[in-house]
Amino acid sequence: MATVYLEEIDSTNRYSKSNLDGLEDRTVVHALRQNSGRGRLQRSWVDLGEGNLFLSFVLKPSKVYDEKFANLTQYLSVVLCQLLESYGILPQIKWPNDVLINGRKIAGILSETVMQGNSFKGLVLGIGVNLNAVPESLNMVKDKPVTALNLEISKSVDLNDFRDKLVSMFFENYDKFLESGFNYIKDYYICHANFLDKEVCVQVFNDKKSGVAKKLTDNGELILEKDGSQLVLTIGDIL
Numbered sequence: 626m627a628t629v630y631l632e633e634i635d636s637t638n639r640y641s642k643s644n645l646d647g648l649e650d651r652t653v654v655h656a657l658r659q660n661s662g663r664g665r666l667q668r669s670w671v672d673l674g675e676g677n678l679f680l681s682f683v684l685k686p687s688k689v690y691d692e693k694f695a696n697l698t699q700y701l702s703v704v705l706c707q708l709l710e711s712y713g714i715l716p717q718i719k720w721p722n723d724v725l726i727n728g729r730k731i732a733g734i735l736s737e738t739v740m741q742g743n744s745f746k747g748l749v750l751g752i753g754v755n756l757n758a759v760p761e762s763l764n765m766v767k768d769k770p771v772t773a774l775n776l777e778i779s780k781s782v783d784l785n786d787f788r789d790k791l792v793s794m795f796f797e798n799y800d801k802f803l804e805s806g807f808n809y810i811k812d813y814y815i816c817h818a819n820f821l822d823k824e825v826c827v828q829v830f831n832d833k834k835s836g837v838a839k840k841l842t843d844n845g846e847l848i849l850e851k852d853g854s855q856l857v858l859t860i861g862d863i864l
């Protein structure tokens with residue numbers, strides 16, 4: 626496993642995608658500051674200051690794309706929750722892969738698939754975790770409540786130690802996860818899900834679907850139930 630350390634970059638995901646050919650499988654790209662972090666669907670990821678985590682995993686698991694790769698974001702959310710639990714807090718997962726503490730978002734995960742023509746080149750799996758933030762900086766995220774680990778545990782968090790643990794926990798079960806897919810993490814994921822059996826509204830691109838979040842399929846899809854009929858969602862955001 627190789628690591629690339631960067632002082633400051635626009636986006637670790639963008640950097641990893643642009644340099645994908647020269648980066649070997651299982652490279653970790655870690656930047657201390659990230660000035661143009663990206664979320665899904667053109668949204669942005671805000672750098673709350675020094676001491677927060679901005680990291681991308683460069684993964685080249687095979688020569689062809691496998692549908693299980695789409696669940697790697699959920700796998701990473703589970704790994705993160707396990708790590709956060711070791712700090713004595715109780716994280717929750719909002720489908721598909723937001724990690725929250727008491728309803729406040731602490732981390733974001735963005736997976737990007739790199740293709741060249743029709744051939745699959747690899748994946749860039751990025752994660753940002755708020756580890757050390759001053760309370761005032763949380764206002765930089767205007768549209769939802771957010772938090773940081775240091776504010777939850779009332780002490781500062783060692784960034785390098787957190788990164789090393791996250792990376793080693795990620796790779797500990799990565800191969801097993803790739804063999805089994807979402808089923809491998811399903812029980813843990815469900816135990817930490819904060820949306821099941823609740824009435825939810827899910828934004829799916831420009832559309833909104835509402836219903837009761839009934840269950841998850843073995844592939845990590847969300848089943849919504851409304852008026853006796855079921856809808857299977859593979860993508861979206863619970864609002």
Ligand code: BT5
Pocket residue numbers: 635636637638639659661662663664665666668669670671672673678679680681730731732733734735751752753754755766768769771772
């Ligand atoms: C995500 O998107 O949550 C994925 C964020 C991935 C960030 C990492 S950092 C390393 C790597 N390099 C990158 O450029 N990106 C990845 P999404 O589900 O679309 O959520 C984006 C939303 O999260 C924003 O619209 C805000 O509401 C919220 N947000 C932005 N910055 C935040 C922060 N620091 N803490 C909590 N929430 C934040």
